Amino acid sequence: MRAAIVGGGVIGGGWAARFLLNGWDVAVFDPDPDAKRKIGEVIDNARHALPALYDRALPEEGALSFHDDLSAAVSGAVWVQESVPERLELKHKVFARIAEHAGTDTVVGSSTSGFKPSELNAQGAGVIVAHPFNPVYLLPLVELVGDPAQCARAADILRGIGMYPLTVRKEIDAHIADRFLEAVWREALWLVKDGIATTAEIDEAIRMGFGLRWAQMGLFETYRVAGGEAGMKHFMAQFGPALEWPWTKLMDVPDFTDELVDLIAGQSDAQSGHMSIRELERLRDDNLVGMMRALKRNDAAVGAVLRAHETTLPQGGERDGLPVTARRQVPASWVDYNGHMNETHYLETGSVATDRFMEMIGADAEYIANGLSYFTVENTVRYLDEVLVGDTLTVTTQVLLGEGKKMRLFQRLYRGDGTLAATVNSMLLHVDLGTRKSCPPGQAVARKLAEYTTAHAALPKP
Numbered sequence: 001m002r003a004a005i006v007g008g009g010v011i012g013g014g015w016a017a018r019f020l021l022n023g024w025d026v027a028v029f030d031p032d033p034d035a036k037r038k039i040g041e042v043i044d045n046a047r048h049a050l051p052a053l054y055d056r057a058l059p060e061e062g063a064l065s066f067h068d069d070l071s072a073a074v075s076g077a078v079w080v081q082e083s084v085p086e087r088l089e090l091k092h093k094v095f096a097r098i099a100e101h102a103g104t105d106t107v108v109g110s111s112t113s114g115f116k117p118s119e120l121n122a123q124g125a126g127v128i129v130a131h132p133f134n135p136v137y138l139l140p141l142v143e144l145v146g147d148p149a150q151c152a153r154a155a156d157i158l159r160g161i162g163m164y165p166l167t168v169r170k171e172i173d174a175h176i177a178d179r180f181l182e183a184v185w186r187e188a189l190w191l192v193k194d195g196i197a198t199t200a201e202i203d204e205a206i207r208m209g210f211g212l213r214w215a216q217m218g219l220f221e222t223y224r225v226a227g228g229e230a231g232m233k234h235f236m237a238q239f240g241p242a243l244e245w246p247w248t249k250l251m252d253v254p255d256f257t258d259e260l261v262d263l264i265a266g267q268s269d270a271q272s273g274h275m276s277i278r279e280l281e282r283l284r285d286d287n288l289v290g291m292m293r294a295l296k297r298n299d300a301a302v303g304a305v306l307r308a309h310e311t312t313l314p315q316g317g318e319r320d321g322l323p324v325t326a327r328r329q330v331p332a333s334w335v336d337y338n339g340h341m342n343e344t345h346y347l348e349t350g351s352v353a354t355d356r357f358m359e360m361i362g363a364d365a366e367y368i369a370n371g372l373s374y375f376t377v378e379n380t381v382r383y384l385d386e387v388l389v390g391d392t393l394t395v396t397t398q399v400l401l402g403e404g405k406k407m408r409l410f411q412r413l414y415r416g417d418g419t420l421a422a423t424v425n426s427m428l429l430h431v432d433l434g435t436r437k438s439c440p441p442g443q444a445v446a447r448k449l450a451e452y453t454t455a456h457a458a459l460p461k462p
């Protein structure tokens, strides 16, 4: 499938990376002669970060092309995403050109941070708002506003590339999330202008405290908990009146004088000028990946979106007559001070393969919820070759023993170039989770395990 990106700056580059790394062909139109370099750098950042969110490999990357003419980029596209600067008359001109060349059932999304569909479509363009968040390749939220049928179609496509579409019921200036962001930004500008806090102190006030809460519970759930046992009603009774005290200044916007701009830019340079924007992006992305993976472990907030997308990523297949039980890319966070994948992650990869094999013989989540499972009692890892960041590991599982309560699995971990990088030899015992004692598996599991044991006995033994 093909996506056309019209305007390939910060946001268009992020969209290009999101589609490309999810297997779509991406065609870019941007008159900036430097667009190819800039988008290339954004895509490099995305390659470093996005696969690290998942325990399964993403699809093969699509083909990326750059076009001197909008018509060549847009024709044949299933999705066209407009991300030109936030100027209404410019967006109108671009929509008119897109309409000349896009198919009748093409989704045309606008990244606009604040224009309403009625403004965007004043000249009959037929676009919807598809407002993303930076970095588009990592953050799943997209606010959809506009024609309900088009938004529903757009939502399906966005879920397919791992995003979280939030359809806004009624068009308003700046949609939902930017209403918050503008309010917070306005208040921060006052704090700096009035000499109450520096840009660095404001950032600490966010990241050392409520910023951590927001990523996992949002605003209302956080305040419900803050109400103690009496919950939200108590919270509102206690802090509602404070809204009328002079705690907030949100009435107007400070004048954007040269003096204010210089004050804020100067403080920002002092705070973060020791790092380039690309270095800051890498730092941001690595931190986001760490937090998002932590939330995935609990299926909480953004973690649930990641997990749902992960289950749609292909798995399975065969290699040398054995089932492929894991396939994943090596994230930067797995690399140690020696510049290669740390020893612990060989075993982690083997363990994911064991979990998959358990599912294949029917010892799956439902079986475990019913009180039966396998425990590992011994692992032997052999480290045969180095594995580097970005490599794709493929794991096969051979059953060496499947008898009564015993199961011995031999996992082979291959690098993308086909080299055998490690083996993990795991002994497992079937257990009753109630008594925590070993016991024979259920009949269906025992039967399936026996089938694999017989089939694999005919293959060369390690």
Ligand SMILES: NC(=O)C1=CN([C@@H]2O[C@H](COP(=O)(O)OP(=O)(O)OC[C@H]3O[C@@H](n4cnc5c(N)ncnc54)[C@H](O)[C@@H]3O)[C@@H](O)[C@H]2O)C=CC1
Residues within 6 Å of the ligand: 006, 007, 008, 009, 010, 011, 012, 029, 030, 031, 032, 035, 082, 083, 084, 085, 086, 087, 094, 111, 112, 113, 114, 131, 132, 133, 134
């Ligand atoms: N930067 C941000 O944090 C966010 C921005 N947005 C929205 O995304 C849109 C783009 O913003 P940014 O990427 O930040 O701007 P940007 O300035 O980084 O990129 C705009 C790009 O559009 C290109 N362009 C200009 N005229 C064009 C034309 N006629 N046809 C094709 N390309 C053209 C420019 O060469 C530039 O590469 C805006 O509507 C903005 O409100 C949405 C979410 C977040």
Ligand SMILES: C[N+](C)(C)CC(=O)CC(=O)[O-]
Residues within 6 Å of the ligand: 112, 113, 132, 133, 134, 178, 181
């Ligand atoms: C500042 N902004 C209004 C362009 C921000 C957005 O639209 C969303 C974001 O990524 O913060």
